[in-house]
Amino acid sequence: MNKAVNAIFGLAALLVLYVLAQILLFATFKIPSDSMEPTLIEGDVISVCKPALGARIFNIWTALKGEEVDVYRLSGFSKVRRDDILVFNFPYSEWNQWDENMKMNISNYYVKRCVAVPGDTFEIRNAHYKVYGYKGTLGCVDSQDKLLQILSIGEERNWSIVMKGFPRDSLVNWTIKDFGPLYIPEKGGRIWMTPVNGVLYRNAIEWEQKKKLVQRGDIFLLNDSIIQEYQFKEDYYFVAGDKVMNSKDSRYWGLLPKKFIVGKATLIWKSVDLDTDEIRWNRVFKRIE
Numbered sequence: 001m002n003k004a005v006n007a008i009f010g011l012a013a014l015l016v017l018y019v020l021a022q023i024l025l026f027a028t029f030k031i032p033s034d035s036m037e038p039t040l041i042e043g044d045v046i047s048v049c050k051p052a053l054g055a056r057i058f059n060i061w062t063a064l065k066g067e068e069v070d071v072y073r074l075s076g077f078s079k080v081r082r083d084d085i086l087v088f089n090f091p092y093s094e095w096n097q098w099d100e101n102m103k104m105n106i107s108n109y110y111v112k113r114c115v116a117v118p119g120d121t122f123e124i125r126n127a128h129y130k131v132y133g134y135k136g137t138l139g140c141v142d143s144q145d146k147l148l149q150i151l152s153i154g155e156e157r158n159w160s161i162v163m164k165g166f167p168r169d170s171l172v173n174w175t176i177k178d179f180g181p182l183y184i185p186e187k188g189g190r191i192w193m194t195p196v197n198g199v200l201y202r203n204a205i206e207w208e209q210k211k212k213l214v215q216r217g218d219i220f221l222l223n224d225s226i227i228q229e230y231q232f233k234e235d236y237y238f239v240a241g242d243k244v245m246n247s248k249d250s251r252y253w254g255l256l257p258k259k260f261i262v263g264k265a266t267l268i269w270k271s272v273d274l275d276t277d278e279i280r281w282n283r284v285f286k287r288i289e
Contacts, residue, residue, distance in 0.1 A: 027111070035248065042274055046266075052076055052078040053073070055263075081117065082115060083115070086237070089105050089260045090255070102257070111265060114139075165251045166251060169199045185255065189232050205230055271286075
């Protein structure tokens with residue numbers, strides 16, 4: 001009897017340790033599409049390091065009901081840098097429904113590359129990513145070259161490329177070829193409430209304030225309070241897939257709040273060819289860069 005009880009307690013302890021590890025240390029995700037090729041391909045299973053940015057603590061049962069939750073993040077030992085690959089909860093209920101209120105979709109995980117961090121001013125010119133004052137490359141430049149080539153010869157329809165970008169408004173009228181400049185909000189950063197800024201940041205402001213932002217002429221109201229400028233309460237990021245011809249990313253749906261980020265993708269620990277079910281041994285334990 002004592003051996004049976006000890007075995008049960010041992011299994012329970014292992015289960016608790018596993019759950020805590022999943023919450024605090026690591027998580028694994030299977031790559032379901034080609035949007036991050038060539039870095040990540042369908043069938044890759046990646047490991048996500050949570051302590052780097054700090055593990056998130058929130059009521060998962062409330063989140064699964066589709067309700068708003070308070071997200072707390074433990075202290076991490078790193079921060080998100082440009083070109084880090086991130087796993088995050090999608091900030092809307094569906095990828096093509098970003099006209100609705102922003103919220104953390106606990107059932108929908110995306111993996112994309114960070115191309116702009118809080119405080120950056122980001123733009124796309126001739127399909128290539130740029131951040132003001134930053135001289136390094138951003139994202140997969142070969143793929144950006146390929147997109148520009150496709151657009152230059154008018155082949156975008158053959159590739160089923162959607163051109164119209166965030167925020168899908170005639171006042172801005174950005175495309176995935178020419179986009180921005182867009183200020184990526186940082187906590188404490190301020191913007192003036194102009195008609196253009198109202199279009200660009202409405203979803204983020206309403207998510208932070210849990211209030212409706214209304215424009216009447218050149219006047220903006222949060223519920224009944226007139227605001228002339230806005231100070232952000234959270235940090236945001238701009239993310240993009242490496243395969244820019246086929247990636248549902250920030251170019252289409254906009255800003256990613258820091259609270260929605262699970263962690264940095266660090267390692268491919270398993271990879272399976274979906275056609276043959278064979279292990280791709282050349283990708284196992286490959287570092288993600």
